[in-house]
Amino acid sequence: EVQLVESGGALIKPGGSLRISCTASGFSFSNAWMSWVRQAPGKGLEWVGRINTKTDGETTDYAAPVKGRFTISRDDSKNTLYLQMNSLKTEDTAVYFCATSVKVVAFDYWGQGTLVTVSS
Amino acid sequence: DIVMTQSPDSLAVSLGERATINCKSSQSLLYSSNNKNYLAWFQQKPGQSPKLLIYWASTRESGVPDRFSGSGSGTDFTLTISSLQAEDVAVYYCQQYYGIPRTFGQGTKVEIK
Numbered sequence: 001e002v003q004l005v006e007s008g009g010a011l012i013k014p015g016g017s018l019r020i021s022c023t024a025s026g027f028s029f030s031n032a033w034m035s036w037v038r039q040a041p042g043k044g045l046e047w048v049g050r051i052n053t054k055t056d057g058e059t060t061d062y063a064a065p066v067k068g069r070f071t072i073s074r075d076d077s078k079n080t081l082y083l084q085m086n087s088l089k090t091e092d093t094a095v096y097f098c099a100t101s102v103k104v105v106a107f108d109y110w111g112q113g114t115l116v117t118v119s120s
Numbered sequence: 121d122i123v124m125t126q127s128p129d130s131l132a133v134s135l136g137e138r139a140t141i142n143c144k145s146s147q148s149l150l151y152s153s154n155n156k157n158y159l160a161w162f163q164q165k166p167g168q169s170p171k172l173l174i175y176w177a178s179t180r181e182s183g184v185p186d187r188f189s190g191s192g193s194g195t196d197f198t199l200t201i202s203s204l205q206a207e208d209v210a211v212y213y214c215q216q217y218y219g220i221p222r223t224f225g226q227g228t229k230v231e232i233k
Contacts, residue, residue, distance in 0.1 A: 035222070037170075045162075045170065045213055047222040063221045064121075097169055103182075106160035106175035106217055113169055 002026035002109045004098050009114030016088050020114055022081040022098030027109075030054065030076040033101065036083050038094035039113070048072075048083070048096070065091075088118045122146050122216050126225035132233040139201040141228045143214035148194045149177075151218065158218035161190055161199045164227075165210045173212075174199065206232065 008020035022034070033056075036048040049062035051072045060072050071084040081098055095113040102109050123146040133139040149158045157177035162170040172181045174190035177197055187202045201208055209232060214225040 044211075044227045045164075045215070045224040047224065050220075050222075061220045099170075104172070104175050104179075105158075106172055106215070107162075107170070108172045108175075108181065110169040110171075 002102055004100065004109055004111035006096060006098055006111040006114035009096065009116045011117045011119065012088050013120055014088060014090055014118055016118070017084070017086045018088065018116060019082055019084045020096055020116065022083075022111055024079045024081065024098075024100070027100075027102045029074075029079040034072075034074060034081045035099050035107065036072060036081075037097045037099050037107075037110075038092075039097070040091070040094045043094075046094075051081070085116070088116075090118050092116065093118045121221055122149075122219050122223050124214055124216055124223050124225040126212075126214060126228050128228060129226070130229040130231065132231045133201075133204045134233045135206065136203050137233075139204050139208070139230055141199045141212050141214075141230075143192075143197040143199070143225050145195045145197075145216055147218075149197075149216050149218045150194050157193050157197070158216055159190075159192075159197050160215045160217060161188075162213045162215065163208075163210045164213065170213065201230070204230070204232070 003025045006022045033052045035050040051060045069087045073082045097113045098111045099107040125144045127142045159177040161174040164170045178190045211227045
């Protein structure tokens, strides 16, 4: 069974940093392109960024609002995806989901999300 | 960036009736080399993560009831629920996977009338 489990969400002051994780099981993590998607309270879905596989160079892409502040990385030995968030702003407050495409090209698997709250 | 615009923002439909949600993209999502539209539909119920319903604009994900169908090509797409059930109350999102950044529509809330 495919599972994605996010962790590490917390209450952080503006300007602070936080790293959240997504641990995967049930599929070949090392061969999967992984994404982060966030959802602010009561709002819609916003793609944050993605990382491709080691074979593809572990290249990353980011949405404009987070570029230069957020970094996506992966540890295939631990089947874990990371999102390092620096210079956090109040508008980064959201539930952060990891998502991937296992059987089909669209996001067919999502984690349950982890809440990041940026507030003084 | 490709902008995805859904309409309406919300709709109320009687049980057993048809619900139709539209999604328009700011540029074509049809990739000429494979003749596929890079468009997906998701359902999100309160407190849950999104669930994939449709990909390639019209291919139903495994396990999704056949009352859900997707249609359209290029820049105009539609998600249809042929006979609304109580468990279909949710917010529905379209998303393009043609370009980077991936972008979602703003969501359409479906309720029971």
